[in-house]
Amino acid sequence: MTSALSPSAPAIILVEPQLGENIGAAARAMANFGLRELRLVAPRDGWPNEAARASAALAVEIVDGARLYPDLATAVADLHYIVATTARSRFLAKPVLAPDTAVTEIAERQVADLRCGVLFGKERTGLENSDVAIADAIMTAPVDPAFASLNLAQSVLLFAYEWRKLVNPHSLGRTLPDAPLGAGHRFKASRPAERGELIGFYEHLEGELDHCGFLFPPEKRETMVNNIRTMFARMAPTEQEVRTLRGMVAILRRGPWQGSNKA
Amino acid sequence: MTSALSPSAPAIILVEPQLGENIGAAARAMANFGLRELRLVAPRDGWPNEAARASAALAVEIVDGARLYPDLATAVADLHYIVATTARSRFLAKPVLAPDTAVTEIAERQVADLRCGVLFGKERTGLENSDVAIADAIMTAPVDPAFASLNLAQSVLLFAYEWRKLVNPHSLGRTLPDAPLGAGHRFKASRPAERGELIGFYEHLEGELDHCGFLFPPEKRETMVNNIRTMFARMAPTEQEVRTLRGMVAILRRGPWQGSNKA
Structure with a gap:
C-alpha cells in the first residue's frame, strides 16, 4: 500500500x-x-x-x-x-x-x-x-x-x-x-521539539554538568558534548519531553525539597 | 541494491x-x-x-x-x-x-x-x-x-x-x-545496551527522582515513569552511553566536588 x-x-x-x-x-x-x-x-x-x-x-x-x-x-x-x-x-x-x-x-x-x-x-x-x-x-x-x-x-x-x-x-x-x-x-x-528548544536543553544540561565538573578534562569537553547531544538527538524528544528533561535536570541538582542534599 | x-x-x-x-x-x-x-x-x-x-x-x-x-x-x-x-x-x-x-x-x-x-x-x-x-x-x-x-x-x-x-x-x-x-x-x-542495563539505569534515575520528589503525585507516578522510559528507549543508548547517563545523574545529584550544593 x-x-x-x-x-x-x-x-x-x-x-x-x-x-x-x-x-x-x-x-x-x-x-x-x-x-x-x-x-x-x-x-x-x-x-x-x-x-x-x-x-x-x-x-x-x-x-x-x-x-x-x-x-x-x-x-x-x-x-x-x-x-x-x-x-x-x-x-x-x-x-x-x-x-x-x-x-x-x-x-x-x-x-x-x-x-x-x-x-x-x-x-x-x-x-x-x-x-x-x-x-x-x-x-x-x-x-x-x-x-x-x-x-x-x-x-x-x-x-x-x-x-x-x-x-x-x-x-x-x-x-x-x-x-x-x-x-x-x-x-x-508526537511532534518533536523545535531544534532551538532542544539546543536550549543541551545548554542547560551542559551548564549544570560543567558546574559539577563532569565535562572534564577540558581537552575532552567538546567530544563529550558532541556525544551527549548525539544521544538526545536520537531520542528526538517532543516539546513536553524537553520540559520533562529540563525538570529532571533541575530537580536532580536541587535535591529533595526538605532535608539534606546528600545523595 | x-x-x-x-x-x-x-x-x-x-x-x-x-x-x-x-x-x-x-x-x-x-x-x-x-x-x-x-x-x-x-x-x-x-x-x-x-x-x-x-x-x-x-x-x-x-x-x-x-x-x-x-x-x-x-x-x-x-x-x-x-x-x-x-x-x-x-x-x-x-x-x-x-x-x-x-x-x-x-x-x-x-x-x-x-x-x-x-x-x-x-x-x-x-x-x-x-x-x-x-x-x-x-x-x-x-x-x-x-x-x-x-x-x-x-x-x-x-x-x-x-x-x-x-x-x-x-x-x-x-x-x-x-x-x-x-x-x-x-x-x-554502535551496539545498543542490553535491556537489563537500560532497566538498571531507569531504576537508578527513578530512585533519584523519587528521592527528590519529582515523580509526584503518586497517582501519576506510573504514567510519568512509562513516559520517561519511553523517551530513553527511543534514545537506544549503547553500553557506554548508559554509563554516561548514570554518571550524569550521579554527578547532578552530587553537585560540585567542593563548594555548596545549592543549585
Missing part, C-alpha cells in the same frame, strides 16, 4: 560555504529538482555575493531569497528534523542514511507539517563534528570509497534528485510507505 | 499468557514459519502445562524448549531491541510499525548479532502500558478497525509469516535494504 502525498520541500542549509560560485551551483542543483528554500550560515565571503548570483543563472531567485544566519544553531532553531551530509564516517552514533532513505524520512515528517533541513558543510573539509552532533541522522551517498570526490553542488544535486523522484508523480517516483495508522502518523501523534 | 542475509530469528515472548491451548497454538504458528525461541513470562496456569504440550502438536519441541521467567524485566534482560505487539494506539511516543516493517527492523539488528524479541500480551487485554514502555517500537497489524479481532496465535502467525517472507530465499521474499555502509552497519558501529 502506498499513499499519495505532496510534502512541502525541506530547507537546504549550506554551513560556512566558501566560494560564491559554489553557492550558485548549489542553487541551480536545487532548482533542477524543485527545491526552493536556501539557508546560508556565515558564508566566508559575506552576503550578498555577486559571484553566487552570476553562477546561479536562472536559479538567481533562490540565491536572492536565501536567508542568512550567523551560526548553525540560529539557522536550525525552527526545524524539527535535521540530516547532516558527510562523506566519511563520524563515529557519532546516529542513523546513517542513503539519499533515497533520507528523502523518505524527510517526506514523512514534512507531510506531518514538521520542518526539515539538510546540512552541507564547507568545500573540502565538510561539516564540523559539532555541526553533525545536532543532527538527527547522517546522509552519505554510496560512492566508491576508492574514488569519492563529490563536490558541494553535486551533493546537493543527489539529494534534490532523490527528493524529486519521491514527490513528483510524473517521474519514475517512489511513494511513501503506508504506516499502519497512515503516512506521517508517528509524527502527527 | 540488496544484500543476501541469514539473520538468526528473534525470540517470541508471551507475557502472562492464560490458556495453555493458546501457548501451544502460538508455538505452532512459530513452527510454521521457522521461529524456534519461545519465552514465557509468568503463565497464569503455571509451567509446564500439559494443555500447551497437547495443543502444540508437532511444535511440542518449541513448548518443551520454552524458557520461563518470573517477570518481563528478567525475560528481556539480554535483548537489544524489543517490539511490543498492540491492537490499539497507546499514547506512548514510540515508532508504530506494520509487521513487514517490524521484521526488517529486527533482521537488520539480528544480522549485526543484536538479540531481538517480540512481546505479545495476555489474551483479550494485551500488554500493560508498563510492558510497552520498555519496548523500542510498537507493532500493529493493519486490521480493519471496524473488525479487529486477532487472537494471540494469529498475532504471532502474522509476525512469523512476515519474518519468513524476509529471510527465506525460496519464498516471494523481500531482502533487506542496503545501507550506505552495508546492512547492519549502523548497529555494528
